[in-house]
Amino acid sequence: DIVLTQSPLSLPVTPGEPASISCRSSQSLLYGNVYSYLDWYVQKPGQSPQLLIYLGFHRASGVPGRFSGSGSGTDFTLTISRVEADDVGVYYCMQALQPGTFGQGTKLEIK
Amino acid sequence: EAQLVESGGSLVQPGGSLRLSCAASGFIFSRFEMNWVRQTPGKGLEWISRVTTEGSTTYYADSVKGRFTVSRDNAKNLLFLQMNSLRAEDTAVYFCARGRELTERGGSYRGLDPWGQGTLVTVSS
Numbered sequence: 001d002i003v004l005t006q007s008p009l010s011l012p013v014t015p016g017e018p019a020s021i022s023c024r025s026s027q028s029l030l031y032g033n034v035y036s037y038l039d040w041y042v043q044k045p046g047q048s049p050q051l052l053i054y055l056g057f058h059r060a061s062g063v064p065g066r067f068s069g070s071g072s073g074t075d076f077t078l079t080i081s082r083v084e085a086d087d088v089g090v091y092y093c094m095q096a097l098q099p100g101t102f103g104q105g106t107k108l109e110i111k
Numbered sequence: 112e113a114q115l116v117e118s119g120g121s122l123v124q125p126g127g128s129l130r131l132s133c134a135a136s137g138f139i140f141s142r143f144e145m146n147w148v149r150q151t152p153g154k155g156l157e158w159i160s161r162v163t164t165e166g167s168t169t170y171y172a173d174s175v176k177g178r179f180t181v182s183r184d185n186a187k188n189l190l191f192l193q194m195n196s197l198r199a200e201d202t203a204v205y206f207c208a209r210g211r212e213l214t215e216r217g218g219s220y221r222g223l224d225p226w227g228q229g230t231l232v233t234v235s236s
Contacts, residue, residue: 001173039222041156048206048229049148049156054222092156096210096220099170100146100158 002027002095006103013083014111021106023076023093029056030073037097040069040078043105044089052091053078085110113138113225115207120230127197127234133190133207133227141165141185144210146223147192149203157203160192164213175201197234204229 003026013019021040029036040053051060053069056076066081080087088110093103119131133145147160160181161170169181180193190207208223 035220037220041223043156048226049208049223050226051222051224054224055220058221060222060224090155094156094158094223096223099161100148100172102148102156102158105155 002029002098002101004093004095004101004103006091006093006106009104009106011106011108012111013080013087013108015085016082019080019083019087019108021078021091021093021108023071023078023103025074025076025095027098028073029095029097031097036072036076037095038069038071038076039094039096040067041092041094042087042089043092044086047089049092083108083110113209115209115225115227117205117207117227117230120205120232122233122235123197124236125198125234128193128195129197129232131192131194131205131207131230131232133192135188135190135209138209140183140188142214143212144218145181145183145190146208146210147181147190148206148208148223148226149201150206150229151200151203161210162190194232197232199234202232202234204231 005024007022036056041049043049057069090105116134159172162181166183178196182191206229208226211218211220
């Protein structure tokens with residue numbers, strides 16, 4: 001089974017500052033040497049999870065440009081260029097290759 | 112706008128059974144794979160099941176394999192999760208989420224989107 005390891009698990013950030021979350025997979029998520037089946041989701045307090053990034057770096061519809069995904073194979077990063085108060089929540093990576101696993105989650109809070 | 116609404120969650124005794132439903136609207140349901148994801152109280156997300164567009168192929172997490180069965184009714188735009196032999200550790204909020212779209216050129220994956228609001232299953236005596 002594919003295991004995803006996120007770090008850090010807690011991320012206090014000052015508004016306006018950047019933030020990054022790492023997700024490492026126990027196996028390559030690259031399919032057909034083209035796409036890495038790694039997504040990023042955020043669950044804001046009291047809400048259902050919502051999609052941010054799919055296939056490693058594609059921003060979902062409506063997601064602000066300050067969110068970006070990078071990486072390939074086994075190492076991935078979610079970056080928020082300038083954190084806003086509304087970004088508070090738990091961020092999860094998920095692999096959709098075999099057939100699904102989530103990381104432990106990273107709780108982003110505002111300093 | 113694509114929308115998913117789960118129902119069927121309730122309190123059930125250990126060893127009991129329950130069937131969850133997920134009603135889809137705003138998109139062509141039969142063109143999309145569908146997933147179930149759960150969240151135990153105060154903890155993270157766990158992917159538990161996926162069904163292909165025709166319902167012919169299903170996938171399960173090891174934690175529910177042999178006890179849970181996913182199915183769908185494309186004529187009624189409904190997704191189901193039949194849960195048998197329920198255990199205390201199955202207590203969670205269960206979400207359905209839309210997955211891969213089947214297109215003329217094969218599959219098109221754009222993440223799990225949207226998600227429903229979730230339905231709470233409590234397994235306790």
